[in-house]
Amino acid sequence: MEIRVNPTRMELTRLKKRLVTAKRGHKLLKDKQDELIKKFLDMVKQNKLLREEVECELVGAFKSFTMARSQMPANVVEESLMIPSARVSINIRKENIMSVNVPRLEISREEGKNLFPYGLANTSAEMDSAIRTLSAMLPKMLKLAEIEKACQLMADEIEKTRRRVNALEYVLIPQLENTIKYITMKLDENERSSRTRLMKIKEMVMQG
Amino acid sequence: MYKIGVIADRDTVLSFKSTGIDTFPAVDETEAADRLMKLVRENYAVIFITEQLAEKIRERIDLFRDKMLPIITLIPSNRGTLGIGISDVKKSVEKAIGVDIIFEREGRE
Numbered sequence: 001m002e003i004r005v006n007p008t009r010m011e012l013t014r015l016k017k018r019l020v021t022a023k024r025g026h027k028l029l030k031d032k033q034d035e036l037i038k039k040f041l042d043m044v045k046q047n048k049l050l051r052e053e054v055e056c057e058l059v060g061a062f063k064s065f066t067m068a069r070s071q072m073p074a075n076v077v078e079e080s081l082m083i084p085s086a087r088v089s090i091n092i093r094k095e096n097i098m099s100v101n102v103p104r105l106e107i108s109r110e111e112g113k114n115l116f117p118y119g120l121a122n123t124s125a126e127m128d129s130a131i132r133t134l135s136a137m138l139p140k141m142l143k144l145a146e147i148e149k150a151c152q153l154m155a156d157e158i159e160k161t162r163r164r165v166n167a168l169e170y171v172l173i174p175q176l177e178n179t180i181k182y183i184t185m186k187l188d189e190n191e192r193s194s195r196t197r198l199m200k201i202k203e204m205v206m207q208g
Numbered sequence: 209m210y211k212i213g214v215i216a217d218r219d220t221v222l223s224f225k226s227t228g229i230d231t232f233p234a235v236d237e238t239e240a241a242d243r244l245m246k247l248v249r250e251n252y253a254v255i256f257i258t259e260q261l262a263e264k265i266r267e268r269i270d271l272f273r274d275k276m277l278p279i280i281t282l283i284p285s286n287r288g289t290l291g292i293g294i295s296d297v298k299k300s301v302e303k304a305i306g307v308d309i310i311f312e313r314e315g316r317e
Contacts, residue, residue, distance in 0.1 A: 037304065040304050040305075041309075044304075044310060045310060048294070048297055051293055055284050055289045055294070058284055059289060061223065062220065062223055062285070062286035063286075065222075066286055069222075081222060081225040081226050086228035087228050088227065088228040089210065089211055090210050090211075090212060090254065092253055092277065094276070101276055102276070103276050103277060103279065105254070109228065110228075134223055134224065134226070134227050135227050135228075137227075138229070141256065141281070141283070142212070142254060144281060145254050145256070145281040148281055148296075149279040152274070152300050153274070153276065155303045156273075159303055
């Protein structure tokens with residue numbers, strides 16, 4: 001496969017320049033891909049560990065919460081949890097990892113005076129401990145959200161980069177090389193034919 | 209300032225009430241999907257959703273996969289985990305590298 005061009009010297013220089021650029025681009029992209037994969041692997045390992053941890057702890061917390069609820073009448077539970085004691089909101093910064101924008105979360109928490117939004121008289125001790133674990137879990141859950149998103153975004157970017165690297169490596173660069181070869185051969189051929197023509201003319205002139 | 213929300217079934221939502229994040233109970237998938245779209249519009253940056261609900265509204269969640277915000281994170285519900293969250297991590301490894309080298313290694317051990 002080659003690009004259709006006129007076999008002229010000007011085309012040849014132009015194509016050679018393009019080839020140099022393509023090769024440099026390929027090298028740069030390849031380096032980017034390697035670095036991205038390295039970062040991605042580190043991060044995805046963290047992601048996996050954190051997810052397992054969070055899932056395990058959450059299930060545990062839910063269990064103790066269910067236990068706590070079973071010991072109290074439903075309306076008391078609803079009532080005691082009606083007003084949350086803390087307000088959590090987050091700030092988001094963008095961070096650039098190898099040209100991928102990933103979110104970084106900063107938690108800001110407006111603590112109430114008390115972790116527990118209810119009086120201690122009507123509620124069970126299990127409820128307290130379940131709520132304490134869940135509140136402590138929140139930063140970890142947000143960390144998980146952050147890392148997981150970063151992994152997804154990086155996976156997308158790696159896929160994109162790989163496609164570009166492959167397009168350069170297996171399509172554009174071979175195409176350019178073939179075309180350059182074709183033009184060189186064509187030019188050589190032209191030169192040979194003009195030389196024979198000259199020799200022939202010279203011969204005719206000598207005879208004449 | 210961004211907000212954090214949880215979409216989950218009634219029982220799971222109750223446990224998150226006291227942590228100070230906004231909780232939204234959803235019974236079925238249509239309710240969950242509507243709620244999700246609403247939260248996205250209302251500037252929620254992090255949305256936790258239970259695997260049980262997420263499983264049914266997969267397409268909606270995948271819409272936001274390649275966007276920086278919102279971050280939609282799956283959590284187990286009080287009925288336990290379905291393993292979707294962890295298999296999503298696995299999927300991104302496969303997408304990025306082609307083969308899954310992190311989880312596979314564990315299987316052999």
